[in-house]
Amino acid sequence: MEERTELNILGEFGLIHRIASQQQFSHARTVKGIGDDAAVSKGNTDYQLVSTELMVEGVHFDLSYVPLKHLGYKLIVAGISDILAMNGLPTQVTVSIALSNRFSVEAVDELYAGILTACEDYEVELVGGDTTTSRSGLVLSVTALGTVEKDQIAYRRGASVNDIICVSGDLGGAYLGLQILEREKQVFLEAPESQPILAGHEYVLQRQLKPEARLDIIKQLRELNIVPTSMIDVSDGLASELRHLAAESGLGVRIFEEQIPIHQKAYLAATELKLGPFTAALNGGEDYELLFTIRQEDYQKILDQTTDISFIGFISADPTEALLITKQNEAIPLTAQGWEKQGE
Amino acid sequence: MEERTELNILGEFGLIHRIASQQQFSHARTVKGIGDDAAVSKGNTDYQLVSTELMVEGVHFDLSYVPLKHLGYKLIVAGISDILAMNGLPTQVTVSIALSNRFSVEAVDELYAGILTACEDYEVELVGGDTTTSRSGLVLSVTALGTVEKDQIAYRRGASVNDIICVSGDLGGAYLGLQILEREKQVFLEAPESQPILAGHEYVLQRQLKPEARLDIIKQLRELNIVPTSMIDVSDGLASELRHLAAESGLGVRIFEEQIPIHQKAYLAATELKLGPFTAALNGGEDYELLFTIRQEDYQKILDQTTDISFIGFISADPTEALLITKQNEAIPLTAQGWEKQGE
Numbered sequence: 001m002e003e004r005t006e007l008n009i010l011g012e013f014g015l016i017h018r019i020a021s022q023q024q025f026s027h028a029r030t031v032k033g034i035g036d037d038a039a040v041s042k043g044n045t046d047y048q049l050v051s052t053e054l055m056v057e058g059v060h061f062d063l064s065y066v067p068l069k070h071l072g073y074k075l076i077v078a079g080i081s082d083i084l085a086m087n088g089l090p091t092q093v094t095v096s097i098a099l100s101n102r103f104s105v106e107a108v109d110e111l112y113a114g115i116l117t118a119c120e121d122y123e124v125e126l127v128g129g130d131t132t133t134s135r136s137g138l139v140l141s142v143t144a145l146g147t148v149e150k151d152q153i154a155y156r157r158g159a160s161v162n163d164i165i166c167v168s169g170d171l172g173g174a175y176l177g178l179q180i181l182e183r184e185k186q187v188f189l190e191a192p193e194s195q196p197i198l199a200g201h202e203y204v205l206q207r208q209l210k211p212e213a214r215l216d217i218i219k220q221l222r223e224l225n226i227v228p229t230s231m232i233d234v235s236d237g238l239a240s241e242l243r244h245l246a247a248e249s250g251l252g253v254r255i256f257e258e259q260i261p262i263h264q265k266a267y268l269a270a271t272e273l274k275l276g277p278f279t280a281a282l283n284g285g286e287d288y289e290l291l292f293t294i295r296q297e298d299y300q301k302i303l304d305q306t307t308d309i310s311f312i313g314f315i316s317a318d319p320t321e322a323l324l325i326t327k328q329n330e331a332i333p334l335t336a337q338g339w340e341k342q343g344e
Numbered sequence: 345m346e347e348r349t350e351l352n353i354l355g356e357f358g359l360i361h362r363i364a365s366q367q368q369f370s371h372a373r374t375v376k377g378i379g380d381d382a383a384v385s386k387g388n389t390d391y392q393l394v395s396t397e398l399m400v401e402g403v404h405f406d407l408s409y410v411p412l413k414h415l416g417y418k419l420i421v422a423g424i425s426d427i428l429a430m431n432g433l434p435t436q437v438t439v440s441i442a443l444s445n446r447f448s449v450e451a452v453d454e455l456y457a458g459i460l461t462a463c464e465d466y467e468v469e470l471v472g473g474d475t476t477t478s479r480s481g482l483v484l485s486v487t488a489l490g491t492v493e494k495d496q497i498a499y500r501r502g503a504s505v506n507d508i509i510c511v512s513g514d515l516g517g518a519y520l521g522l523q524i525l526e527r528e529k530q531v532f533l534e535a536p537e538s539q540p541i542l543a544g545h546e547y548v549l550q551r552q553l554k555p556e557a558r559l560d561i562i563k564q565l566r567e568l569n570i571v572p573t574s575m576i577d578v579s580d581g582l583a584s585e586l587r588h589l590a591a592e593s594g595l596g597v598r599i600f601e602e603q604i605p606i607h608q609k610a611y612l613a614a615t616e617l618k619l620g621p622f623t624a625a626l627n628g629g630e631d632y633e634l635l636f637t638i639r640q641e642d643y644q645k646i647l648d649q650t651t652d653i654s655f656i657g658f659i660s661a662d663p664t665e666a667l668l669i670t671k672q673n674e675a676i677p678l679t680a681q682g683w684e685k686q687g688e
Binding site: 047048049050051052053054055056057058059060086092094096097098127128129130131132133134135136137139141143145148153 | 384392394395396397398399400401402403404436438440441442471472473474475476477478479480481483485487489
């Protein structure tokens with residue numbers, strides 16, 4: 001039988017101690033991590049970055065198909081992705097959780113196993129947090145801290161006309177993975193004896209359940225001495241993030257449908273689900289890729305020396321312009337959804 | 345009729361813009377506050393502090409008697425109190441909220457009116473956050489940032505034998521205020537036409553609903569050139585916090601019942617509620633006073649030059665000792681509750 005320890009046996013301080021004792025990684029900036037009123041870091045002359053995210057059960061995740069370990073990992077990814085989106089390097093995180101008694105100590109251990117795995121993978125330290133009771137669902141809050149040299153920072157604003165719009169990795173996979181999980185949940189609810197059909201969809205499922213933050217891209221850009229002129233992470237969907245970049249820079253955007261990076265497994269999932277893969281890429285969200293603009297003169301360096309960055313369009317002078325140029329060479333406003341025929 | 349604007353009319357970005365536009369205060373360290381992926385601060389050579397708190401409806405607050413404006417104020421107080429407890433000065437906060445559609449824009453405005461009032465009172469800047477949907481109750485998360493010169497930091501550990509234990513303000517009021525509110529809620533539930541009897545209890549109600557963080561005490565200690573040898577804020581109750589200080593320093597504590605500061609209005613409320621005022625002071629929590637230890641040689645300076653600090657005991661050598669010396673000169677373990685006769 002699976003072990004189950006009631007949370008009240010540990011108590012809050014026992015739980016904090018248990019979490020603290022599991023952490024392997026410590027950051028050079030940390031003077032004092034978990035266990036006092038506040039975490040203490042050594043200052044320096046860089047900019048300090050801070051960002052915070054809230055994840056709520058029933059809104060951001062469904063525990064009927066999201067393993068707690070993956071949820072913890074994704075929480076950290078979501079937090080530090082915002083630091084990366086400033087061209088910063090994440091250093092530390094705090095995590096607060098509100099949970100009900102239906103969670104056992106083993107369940108909390110699973111959640112923190114994911115949190116701490118992500119902390120190790122991204123070399124950030126968990127330096128504090130708060131745990132409390134919830135009357136209803138699980139609520140997770142992450143605050144990520146980071147640093148960036150003053151001349152390296154990339155805001156959402158800052159793009160110039162003719163800057164090239166770049167995006168890392170591929171898009172839409174996380175959304176399509178979610179649709180696969182939702183489909184199988186419905187099948188299970190209607191026929192609990194049936195087995196979920198997930199085979200072949202491992203890629204999009206991983207994009208949904210265990211996304212990665214693109215620390216590697218930030219490191220590559222630094223090695224190439226490229227500072228993006230503007231940057232944001234793709235958490236709400238490409239179309240929405242593009243509109244943010246354009247609005248903050250007071251300029252327009254033009255992107256090309258055929259340049260949008262979509263994984264072949266995302267095409268497969270979209271076909272099976274009768275969804276448009278480009279719609280998923282534009283509006284899906286949760287991919288945690290980096291969307292950024294570069295000067296024309298940096299184009300060749302990225303083309304020659306990186307492999308996982310796509311050039312999807314450019315910044316235009318007209319701030320009212322936010323256009324998608326389709327494969328048929330039609331110009332469609334980026335606010336419009338559903339121009340794709342389903343299953344295309 | 346009271347104005348009610350549905351939240352979905354604004355949308356998340358509209359809400360963020362609305363909040364950002366209401367903020368008057370900006371901190372000298374802030375390079376970029378609300379409106380990008382992460383907040384940006386200028387670094388320096390001090391220690392950076394970070395602390396986070398979660399407040400959950402039905403666990404930490406009851407909206408049937410807590411005004412949203414006060415709740416927002418208290419959230420910030422709770423957050424920065426942890427920075428003060430490191431002998432630090434708070435600089436910035438981020439606030440995340442999960443809320444359901446039962447909240448109108450006006451309700452969110454009330455909440456942020458309290459948040460921003462506290463930010464102005466304590467000279468901290470709201471630099472970011474996250475707003476999201478909740479399927480059930482309201483959840484609030486605050487992350488407070490601060491700084492402290494390296495030679496000024498006060499940890500929970502660090503006390504020495506014979507250090508004097510000090511506490512600011514008075515204790516138990518917040519707990520007794522809560523009991524008054526709970527009593528009146530029960531009366532209301534049983535007889536909705538009756539008016540709540542709150543007159544005479546303004547002090548303890550304010551302690552519960554609109555507590556203050558003791559930034560003034562931190563400033564006083566700096567003016568006197570006193571660095572506490574250990575410090576914690578009283579959020580869970582004096583007895584619990586004393587055990588933390590003792591355990592972290594590997595020493596014991598002895599405090600004297602007659603030295604515990606209790607406001608006369610707290611005595612009054614306790615009598616009416618048939619509760620022990622010292623029990624409330626020891627175990628009540630949420631007073632957000634500062635509990636700290638000082639060297640013997642700093643005693644006279646505090647005695648002569650401050651007015652709102654009480655000397656309640658001293659640090660002893662035996663780490664197994666955590667004693668309360670009663671007015672009758674009995675020594676009672678601090679873990680014991682309810683030695684007081686009710687209504688004493």
